[in-house]
Amino acid sequence: MMVDAIKMQGTDEQWERFGKRVENFEITGTYAQTELGHGTFLRGLETRADYDRTTQEFVLNTPSLSAYKWWPGGLGHSCNYCLLVAQLYIDNEPMGVQMFFVQLRDEETHMPLPGIDIGEIGHKMGFYGTNNGFLGFKNVRIPRTNMMMRNAKVQSDGTFVKSPASVLTYFTMVMMRCMIAADNALLLASAATIATRYSAVRRQSPINPNEPEPQIIDHVTQQMKLFPEIATAVAHQLATNSLWSMYYETYGDIERGSYTRLPELHNLACSLKALCTADANAGAERLRLACGGHGYLTSSNLHIIVASAAAACTYEGENTVLLLQVGRFLMKSWRAASEGKPLTPTARYLAAPAQGKGFGKWTGDLANIVSAIQYAAANKVRLAFESMAQRLKQGQTQEEAANNTGLELTQAAELHGRSFIAATFLAHVTGPAAAERSAAFNRVLQNLLELYLVHTAQRHLSAILQCINLSDSDLRTLQTRIETALRKLRPDAVSIVDGFDFHDRTLSSTLGSYAGNVYESLFALAKQSPLNQQPVPKSFQTILKPFLKSNL
Numbered sequence: 001m002m003v004d005a006i007k008m009q010g011t012d013e014q015w016e017r018f019g020k021r022v023e024n025f026e027i028t029g030t031y032a033q034t035e036l037g038h039g040t041f042l043r044g045l046e047t048r049a050d051y052d053r054t055t056q057e058f059v060l061n062t063p064s065l066s067a068y069k070w071w072p073g074g075l076g077h078s079c080n081y082c083l084l085v086a087q088l089y090i091d092n093e094p095m096g097v098q099m100f101f102v103q104l105r106d107e108e109t110h111m112p113l114p115g116i117d118i119g120e121i122g123h124k125m126g127f128y129g130t131n132n133g134f135l136g137f138k139n140v141r142i143p144r145t146n147m148m149m150r151n152a153k154v155q156s157d158g159t160f161v162k163s164p165a166s167v168l169t170y171f172t173m174v175m176m177r178c179m180i181a182a183d184n185a186l187l188l189a190s191a192a193t194i195a196t197r198y199s200a201v202r203r204q205s206p207i208n209p210n211e212p213e214p215q216i217i218d219h220v221t222q223q224m225k226l227f228p229e230i231a232t233a234v235a236h237q238l239a240t241n242s243l244w245s246m247y248y249e250t251y252g253d254i255e256r257g258s259y260t261r262l263p264e265l266h267n268l269a270c271s272l273k274a275l276c277t278a279d280a281n282a283g284a285e286r287l288r289l290a291c292g293g294h295g296y297l298t299s300s301n302l303h304i305i306v307a308s309a310a311a312a313c314t315y316e317g318e319n320t321v322l323l324l325q326v327g328r329f330l331m332k333s334w335r336a337a338s339e340g341k342p343l344t345p346t347a348r349y350l351a352a353p354a355q356g357k358g359f360g361k362w363t364g365d366l367a368n369i370v371s372a373i374q375y376a377a378a379n380k381v382r383l384a385f386e387s388m389a390q391r392l393k394q395g396q397t398q399e400e401a402a403n404n405t406g407l408e409l410t411q412a413a414e415l416h417g418r419s420f421i422a423a424t425f426l427a428h429v430t431g432p433a434a435a436e437r438s439a440a441f442n443r444v445l446q447n448l449l450e451l452y453l454v455h456t457a458q459r460h461l462s463a464i465l466q467c468i469n470l471s472d473s474d475l476r477t478l479q480t481r482i483e484t485a486l487r488k489l490r491p492d493a494v495s496i497v498d499g500f501d502f503h504d505r506t507l508s509s510t511l512g513s514y515a516g517n518v519y520e521s522l523f524a525l526a527k528q529s530p531l532n533q534q535p536v537p538k539s540f541q542t543i544l545k546p547f548l549k550s551n552l
Helices: 002-009 012-023 166-201 220-255 262-290 292-296 302-312 319-338 345-354 366-393 398-404 406-430 432-436 439-459 461-465 472-499 518-527 538-549
Strands: 029-032 048-052 057-061 081-090 093-103 116-120 133-137 140-143
Touching: 002 012, 002 029, 002 081, 002 093, 002 166, 057 081, 057 093, 093 140, 093 166, 166 220, 166 262, 166 292, 166 302, 166 472, 166 518, 220 262, 220 406, 220 439, 220 472, 262 292, 262 302, 262 319, 262 345, 262 406, 319 345, 319 366, 319 406, 345 366, 345 406, 366 398, 366 406, 366 439, 366 461, 398 406, 406 432, 406 439, 439 461, 439 472
Parallel strands: 029 081, 048 081
Antiparallel strands: 048 057, 057 140, 081 093, 116 133
16 A cells, blocks of 8 residues: 555655555555544544745644554554654645655664654454554654655745646545455455355255255255355456556556546445445355354364454545545535536436436336436435435534435445446446357356346345336245256356465465365364373363362
8 A cells, every 4th residue: 555655646756766666575664544533534633744945844743642543554553654644734734735755663673763653453353464563753743755746736935836637646645545445355265165165065954855964055045145146246246357457557547647537436435345345244244144153263264254244444544534525526526417507428328317207117127126226326315415405404513414314325425336336237247248259158147137137126125115117926936036046056156266276375274175074074183282292281180180089
């Protein structure tokens, strides 16, 4: 993250001075943004960088306990430099958040430099190998040229030159959210691989009393635990691929001095980061439970996947806060749509509903389901917009109205993201690329798409029924279609997760190896336990035997 941030925020000269040293591992660094008292709300960061024009230096200070940097990865013991995110002050006037390249430790001795208070924050639920740290400053001086100045600048006389687009300061966060969304699609896929392979080995509970115990993957209830997560992992990978394409197109635009796509990219990154991490977190836990008691063993590695996804729901932007940001974008988009103004590509589905056009008829085909999800999302946006307008009319401030409409804003934002994922999945499966794939591959993708869309429609049925008429027969048909999709996917399930192409060393799971030797792996690992190296543990003689022989 630090390397990419210097590339995007630093000048070419700064890249030569700082970036290449980090990239070549001549020094170790981290991105220091989050504070003990502030995270997602970047404008609330407290760490100060005051410009001293007499020496042409920035003076760094941590004005309060809550201003301590908290969480940067590797900061605790590994890093000797950081890219610091701090509030810039010139003549005690705030100039907004900027980035500064700061040395923290001596390169030879690794001792903290004067004025640097640094350490590790303690045990966490996961990420045990990362020494997340805290960092405080007391009158630490750095040269003026250590501020990243590709966009905003501070001249030697203290003149501040604003960035051409304020969101450029946060562009590193946009990149990280793209990365997190994509990574969590892979986390969900890895959990699905483990649980599906285990379910193909495990046999239990006869379906037919005259036949042997079946693989548990043959139970429809087990399929419902596994297959929607597989389909979701595929949908998320396709959606995040589209997100990355938009990112690189926008980055190219920025290089050419155009910033028009930035707001849309920012909001799509927020949306997919929130949804992909939330779905990975909930989905990985469902998949752990699908492995029964063996899923509780650390050797399953599912606990690491669950903990990693859980952490991603809050780092680099807490999910609810990100959805609220998307909600604000949707309010602006709805207003523009109502006035007949142009919309960004990801919000164009709002145009027709905003002009009063109805949904039409529910047919239940795949394109119709995507349209229904989009229409339900548009309706949620409309309801949130009307609630905001009513509260403003009652005399509430913009901030009060936004807070009081928060539930509706997050609901609209979630469905907005779901509609993008659904539309992207549909376009990939039924679009021109289908002609380049084999019929067998297209059949599998079609089954995954069917399950994903029908399952998504069922999950958000209340939002759909708010604005679209479905009969009892339509609702029964949705349930039947899910059961049919599960049955169609059963023969291909193991091959699909094999197609995710995770190496056994990557999964590191006794339950999910490619060879399928689950019980052998579990037993071999149990035999290696330190508690099994002696037939009688020391505790028997020192604790258990005296207790059993006592008169208690």
